[in-house]
Structures are given as structure tokens and as C-alpha cells.
Amino acid sequence: MKRHGVAGEKLGVDFIDLNMINHFNEMGIEWVDGMSPMMDARAVKNVDEQECSRIVGAIGDAAHWECMKFLKPGITENQVTAHIMKFLYDIPGMEDVEDVIVSSGPNTWPNWRNFGDRIIQPGDIVFMDLAALTWNGYKSCYYRTYCVGREPTQEMKDVYSEALGWLYDSIEAVKAGTTTREIALKWPSAKEIWGYEEEDQAAANLWGHGLGLAQYDPPVISRIWSLDHPIEIKPGMVFALETQHGIPFKFGVRIEEMLIVHEDETEIITNFPVNQITVVDPMAH
Numbered sequence: 082m083k084r085h086g087v088a089g090e091k092l093g094v095d096f097i098d099l100n101m102i103n104h105f106n107e108m109g110i111e112w113v114d115g116m117s118p119m120m121d122a123r124a125v126k127n128v129d130e131q132e133c134s135r136i137v138g139a140i141g142d143a144a145h146w147e148c149m150k151f152l153k154p155g156i157t158e159n160q161v162t163a164h165i166m167k168f169l170y171d172i173p174g175m176e177d178v179e180d181v182i183v184s185s186g187p188n189t190w191p192n193w194r195n196f197g198d199r200i201i202q203p204g205d206i207v208f209m210d211l212a213a214l215t216w217n218g219y220k221s222c223y224y225r226t227y228c229v230g231r232e233p234t235q236e237m238k239d240v241y242s243e244a245l246g247w248l249y250d251s252i253e254a255v256k257a258g259t260t261t262r263e264i265a266l267k268w269p270s271a272k273e274i275w276g277y278e279e280e281d282q283a284a285a286n287l288w289g290h291g292l293g294l295a296q297y298d299p300p301v302i303s304r305i306w307s308l309d310h311p312i313e314i315k316p317g318m319v320f321a322l323e324t325q326h327g328i329p330f331k332f333g334v335r336i337e338e339m340l341i342v343h344e345d346e347t348e349i350i351t352n353f354p355v356n357q358i359t360v361v362d363p364m365a366h
Contacts, residue, residue, distance in 0.1 A: 082110070095119050124291060124299035125317035131341050133219040134292065134319045138339050138350035141211050141223040144169060145353040152361045154203045154230045158183040158196040161209065169214055179213035179296070185229075190333025192286070192325055203230030203364065206237060206332040213296045220296050222321040223351055224337035227359045241334045241358050244326040247287065248336050251322050255340060255347045260311035261302045264289060268304060268324065280305045291320045292339060318342045334358070 082088045093115025094101070105112050126134065147168050151161060161183040169178045183196040185207040194210075201207060211223040226241060233241070251267040271283030280303075289302030300312045300320060319341050327333025336355060341348040353359075 093118065120299055123293055123295075125315050126293060126319050126341075127317070130219070130293065131317070131319065133217060134339065134341060135350050137214065137216050137219050137221045137292075138223070138352070140169070140172060140175075140214065140216055141221050141339070141351055142353050144211055144214070145209065145223070145225050148209050148225075149227065149359055149361055152201070152207060152227055152229050154201055154205075157198050157200055158185055158188070158207075159198055161201075161207075162196045165209065165211075169211075172216070174217045175214065176218065177213075177215040178211075179215070180210070182208075182210035182212055184208055186332065187330045189335070190325075190327025190329055190331065192327075192333060192335060194285075201229055204234075205229050206233070206334060206358070208333075208335045210335065210337070218294055220292050220294070221339065222290065222292060222296065222323070222337060223339060224323055224325075224335040225353055225355065225359060226334040226336060227361050228363075229361045230364055232360055232363050233358045236328070237332060237334070237358060240326050240328065240332075241336075244324045244334050244336055245355070247326075248322060248324040248338065251289070251324070252338060252340065252347065252349070255314060255322075255342060257314060257316045257342055257344050259314050261289070261300050261307040261314065262311035264302050264314075264322070265304045265307040270304065274326075285323075286325050287323075289320055289322045291318065293319060314342055316342055316344045 092110050092112045094112045095116040151164050162181045165181045169175055182194055185201045186205045189206050208226045211221045214221045247268050251264050254264045254267050268287040271277045271280050277283050291298030321337055321339045323337035325335040338349050339351045
């Protein structure tokens with residue numbers, strides 16, 4: 082601090098531990114919250130960061146295409162996750178893949194956000210989430226829903242249509258100058274739609290979160306807090322919106338889009354088809 086001419090000034094710290102606190106005390110350094118201003122700065126991305134996010138979206142498009150080609154009855158959720166992990170790590174600039182969530186059949190609702198050794202069967206709903214692939218430091222979150230080996234039932238189509246409506250209603254609410262409250266209001270109450278006693282029992286079922294150098298840059302959007310504690314939406318923000326719906330222990334769907342907010346438009350940077358469940362190699366009944 083002396084070398085940079087700021088000796089005696091307050092020191093903003095984003096992450097702290099007991100050893101640092103003790104050392105600051107010994108040196109007479111007054112430290113303050115540096116995380117809040119850092120997160121405020123990271124909420125708005127410059128043009129280069131926005132381009133990085135577009136590339137992340139394009140990688141996600143390719144990964145979902147690869148997932149669509151690889152899916153078939155008889156393989157396990159684990160095998161799909163492993164295949165997509167390998168696909169992603171072969172891409173130059175890929176630093177880390179925190180998670181590839183693959184859930185099938187009854188594992189899709191309630192959403193346990195994991196993968197296991199369940200064998201995928203004909204007619205199963207499967208969803209895959211690219212949770213925090215990290216390309217040159219920038220993160221993804223990108224769900225799509227598939228039906229493997231058969232056409233989806235009318236019940237599956239109806240559930241998907243409802244979740245898709247919630248998602249695109251919330252996307253239409255995104256604009257510079259509005260708030261997270263206006264976005265969250267486009268989603269139904271978890272107490273009304275699923276019968277939970279409290280909204281936070283369904284945390285992340287209807288959800289939005291900033292993407293950048295962290296999986297949860299600002300803003301984070303939910304009926305749990307956004308209705309009472311709104312945050313302004315600003316040009317340059319990059320975030321994901323995600324919705325899900327299902328029949329308990331039978332099937333569930335999950336859909337997600339990544340967005341960039343501009344002064345006069347909202348740019349969707351995820352381009353794998355979303356208007357209906359993606360059907361993989363349907364067999365005749």
C-alpha cells in the first residue's frame with residue numbers, strides 16, 4: 082500500500098479468512114467490504130465480455146447437438162454426462178466443466194440436479210444442463226429437454242408448453258430500466274402451482290442468475306426475494322432464465338436461455354431449438 086501511495090487508506094477485501102484478519106490487525110490496516118462493489122462492477126459486462134458469453138452460448142449449442150446425437154435407450158445418465166464432459170474438454174479454451182447434469186425419467190421431477198446409473202428407457206424424458214462450463218473464464222447455464230426413443234405423450238407436451246410459456250413471458254419482461262420484480266412476477270407462485278408451503282422450498286425451480294466470471298454474478302432473480310427487493314436491469318447484464326415443471330416421480334421438463342441485455346433489445350445467445358421437446362430417434366409403436 083505504501084508502494085502505491087495508499088498507505089493508511091481503507092483496504093477493500095473480497096474474500097477474507099482468520100489469518101488475513103489477524104495480519105491486518107497486526108499491521109494496523111483497516112479492511113472493509115470489497116465484495117459488494119466488485120459484484121456491482123461485474124454485473125455489467127463490456128463488449129469483450131459479451132462476446133465471450135456469445136462464444137459460451139455457441140459451445141452450449143454444440144454440446145446439446147452432441148447430446149442429441151449420443152442419446153439412445155440403454156445407456157445411463159452417467160454415460161451421457163461422461164460423453165459430454167469429454168466433448169467439452171476437447172474444445173480449446175475450456176478451463177473447467179463444473180457439472181453436466183443429466184436426469185431421466187422419474188429423476189427429472191423433483192429435479193435432483195445430478196446424474197446417476199439409471200438406464201435411459203424408450204419414451205423417457207431426459208434433460209441436460211451445462212452447469213458452469215468455463216471457457217476462458219466465462220460461465221454457462223443451459224438446459225434443454227429431450228424425449229428418447231418415442232414421441233412425447235400429450236401430457237408431456239402440455240407440461241412442456243406451460244414451462245416454455247413461463248420462460249418466454251419472463252424473457253419478454255426483460256428490458257433495460259425495468260427490475261427483477263417485473264421478471265419474477267411472470268412466474269407462478271410455487272405455493273399455488275406445486276403446493277409448497279413456502280416459495281423457498283422450490284428455490285431454483287423458477288430462477289434467474291447472472292453469468293460471467295462466476296455462475297452467480299448479479300442479478301439473481303426469484304420470487305423468494307425479487308418481489309420485495311427488486312434490482313434494476315441494466316444494459317450489459319448477462320444472465321440466464323430457467324423454468325421447470327413436472328409430475329412428481331413420473332417426469333419433468335426444464336428449459337433455460339442465456340441473455341444479453343442491450344439498451345433497446347434483449348439478445349438470446351442460446352440457439353438450440355426450444356419450441357418443443359427435442360425428440361431423439363422415435364420408434365414406431
